[in-house]
Amino acid sequence: MNEKLTDIFGIDVFNESVMKERLPKETFKALKKVMDKEQPLSLDVANVVANAMKDWAIEKGATHYTHWFQPLTGITAEKHDSFIEPASGGKILMEFSGKELIKGESDASSFPSGGLRATFEARGYTAWDPTSPAFLKEDAAGVTLCIPTAFCSYTGEALDKKTPLLRSMESISTQVVRILKLFGINDVSKVECSVGPEQEYFLVDHNKYMMRDDLIFAGRTLFGAPAPKGQELDDHYYGSLKERVASYMKDLNVELWRLGILAKTQHNEVAPSQHELAPIYATANISTDHNQLVMDTMKKVAKRHGLECLLHEKPYAGVNGSGKHDNWSLVTDKGKNLLDPGKTPNENIQFLLFLTAVIRAVDVHADLLRLSASNPGNDNRLGAGEAPPAVISVFLGDQLDDVVAQLVATGEAKTAKKSEKLDVGVKTLPRFSKDVTDRNRTSPFAFTGNKFEFRMVGSSMSIAEPNTYLNAIVAETLEEFADRLEAAEDFDTAVHELIKTELAAHERVIFNGNGYSQEWIEEAARRGLPNISCFIDAVEALITPKAIKLFEHQGIYSEAELRSRVEINYENYSKVIAIEAKTMIEMASRKYIPAVMKFVKNVADSVISVKNALSVADVSAQEEILSKASRLLSDAKKAMDNLSDGLARVSDISGAKETATYFRHEIVPMMDALRAPIDELETIVDSELWPVPTYAELMFEL
Numbered sequence: 001m002n003e004k005l006t007d008i009f010g011i012d013v014f015n016e017s018v019m020k021e022r023l024p025k026e027t028f029k030a031l032k033k034v035m036d037k038e039q040p041l042s043l044d045v046a047n048v049v050a051n052a053m054k055d056w057a058i059e060k061g062a063t064h065y066t067h068w069f070q071p072l073t074g075i076t077a078e079k080h081d082s083f084i085e086p087a088s089g090g091k092i093l094m095e096f097s098g099k100e101l102i103k104g105e106s107d108a109s110s111f112p113s114g115g116l117r118a119t120f121e122a123r124g125y126t127a128w129d130p131t132s133p134a135f136l137k138e139d140a141a142g143v144t145l146c147i148p149t150a151f152c153s154y155t156g157e158a159l160d161k162k163t164p165l166l167r168s169m170e171s172i173s174t175q176v177v178r179i180l181k182l183f184g185i186n187d188v189s190k191v192e193c194s195v196g197p198e199q200e201y202f203l204v205d206h207n208k209y210m211m212r213d214d215l216i217f218a219g220r221t222l223f224g225a226p227a228p229k230g231q232e233l234d235d236h237y238y239g240s241l242k243e244r245v246a247s248y249m250k251d252l253n254v255e256l257w258r259l260g261i262l263a264k265t266q267h268n269e270v271a272p273s274q275h276e277l278a279p280i281y282a283t284a285n286i287s288t289d290h291n292q293l294v295m296d297t298m299k300k301v302a303k304r305h306g307l308e309c310l311l312h313e314k315p316y317a318g319v320n321g322s323g324k325h326d327n328w329s330l331v332t333d334k335g336k337n338l339l340d341p342g343k344t345p346n347e348n349i350q351f352l353l354f355l356t357a358v359i360r361a362v363d364v365h366a367d368l369l370r371l372s373a374s375n376p377g378n379d380n381r382l383g384a385g386e387a388p389p390a391v392i393s394v395f396l397g398d399q400l401d402d403v404v405a406q407l408v409a410t411g412e413a414k415t416a417k418k419s420e421k422l423d424v425g426v427k428t429l430p431r432f433s434k435d436v437t438d439r440n441r442t443s444p445f446a447f448t449g450n451k452f453e454f455r456m457v458g459s460s461m462s463i464a465e466p467n468t469y470l471n472a473i474v475a476e477t478l479e480e481f482a483d484r485l486e487a488a489e490d491f492d493t494a495v496h497e498l499i500k501t502e503l504a505a506h507e508r509v510i511f512n513g514n515g516y517s518q519e520w521i522e523e524a525a526r527r528g529l530p531n532i533s534c535f536i537d538a539v540e541a542l543i544t545p546k547a548i549k550l551f552e553h554q555g556i557y558s559e560a561e562l563r564s565r566v567e568i569n570y571e572n573y574s575k576v577i578a579i580e581a582k583t584m585i586e587m588a589s590r591k592y593i594p595a596v597m598k599f600v601k602n603v604a605d606s607v608i609s610v611k612n613a614l615s616v617a618d619v620s621a622q623e624e625i626l627s628k629a630s631r632l633l634s635d636a637k638k639a640m641d642n643l644s645d646g647l648a649r650v651s652d653i654s655g656a657k658e659t660a661t662y663f664r665h666e667i668v669p670m671m672d673a674l675r676a677p678i679d680e681l682e683t684i685v686d687s688e689l690w691p692v693p694t695y696a697e698l699m700f701e702l
């Protein structure tokens, strides 16, 4: 990078400063009002903005534009249109109208709609989200102007992840503003939820990746014996970067900075060849867009470096998988973080009220949060002693835990534990204050100073849903609190009373201990906390009466939208497992089994030739290997046939839920049964004959 970082930051974004520079004053003012959600967008304004956007994009080499959206597949979608319009004399003009900016029509019948839209009425609309800036994307197709949009059906149902998120942001803002008024704060008109997602990922050599059908088709290894070394020495975590990885990260950062993404920290993660990138937090919808771009860019830049980026939650068995920590807080339009406890949280009633609201919301709707962090990939990770358990609990840290205990006991918190000076015992090192909360890495939902960190989310998932649900559940509780407090005669007494009773009712969800331990799982059961073990068991959290009431009341999802998402979740699960199962059969029948047969024949030949050469020779070693390999080969063949038969029976099942359940309870165990003998064979078969790169080669040879 020769340019200065300050010069390249955001140069591919049609951001506020570009708008200010390129739009007539009046238009800019009008657009600002739209962005601040104070007034709707008029076509006149849209026309002027579209024209300025087009000129800017064309100057930067763009030929096409696209409405960029986030369908329910969880990744982003785009359909490119060029700016060209025919003009007289066989020439063309480059045009882009306000109408084209605001609304796109996509015959998007192949996007999942979960029955919301029959294919014969395939119309879907994309609508510009002016709160998220347009940007340029450059790839082999050239430069494209990308316009972030929401995606809905002809009848207005949301077919994407962004629309409900935007709705939830309005909902929580409204309720927080009401609460603040009760505290005499009248100058706040909007509250944003701020989100900072930490993104974990693995890198693998492209050529080795191309030799593994499982990585290509499933994004994770479906076979593989453990390498002699895993992560036990903890020498990769925060270790110095390998040249190739460092050069990848450098390139990645530049790409992200150009897109105006505040990529801030990067480091090696726990598992070999695992890394993390965290941006500085932003407003939830922008952060969601950015995280999608981060994931896209990670993959794109990897290819340039002869690498592949794996975003799957569990690429390799036996070492840690990848997650995405979703850091969340509430910040007013005056810049105040409402989750900041200040120095004396025990006296900060306003903070304690918001804290109580989050605790209550998480307790009441733990099942929804669990679902928002569930996908087929994360099933391989949650609760496996490397990621949070499947039980949702809230970590507060010593200081707040103590404040809560005092409040529950007496209705008052007289003291707050202070942070101490940390003395490391070396005179030349500075002494500094310890944080009042230590980190608890095992908690699914941890208070970390001035924000909550939701740690269950899977690395490949969109953060739209976790944040939509979080906003929704906290908004619901705040609405109830506001109703009660507005009706109270004496606000002061009422707010103290409310905090005390609500904390007492929901303190069961607070847990500060080791979330990975078996004792906690037992204790959680005693406390009556839900322990939902897998994705498909979590799906119906969306259509419980309490969930339907929650989302409908706040206008975030209609019941039809919720039901469609249930269908899509089940279908998605079945499709993913089917692909994995078919990939396993393909690899077993065409790679592993032929290789093992060759090996078995070699050993058999060796037994015969050694015996021929010397009739009294001891061939017991060869015979042992031969008999073990033959037995495992036969086990593998049987397991493979069994899996094939299992897949053939899928067509007999009707119903999305029934099919997903069959995949979970019948097919997954059959897959495990096929993996076991092959992984064992990997440890005895001649490495020269082994048909695919091993774990050691994938993780350590970068």
Ligand code: ADP
Residues within 6 Å of the ligand: 194, 195, 196, 197, 198, 265, 278, 279, 280, 281, 325, 327, 328, 329, 330, 337, 450, 451
């Ligand atoms: P850690 O690894 O300790 O969890 P990181 O620095 O890797 O910490 O990531 C913390 C993330 O939290 C960053 O994305 C950061 O911008 C974000 N963050 C910090 N403060 C807030 C806040 N008030 N609201 C939301 N996110 C925040």
Ligand code: MG
Residues within 6 Å of the ligand: 198, 325, 453
């Ligand atoms: Mg974190």
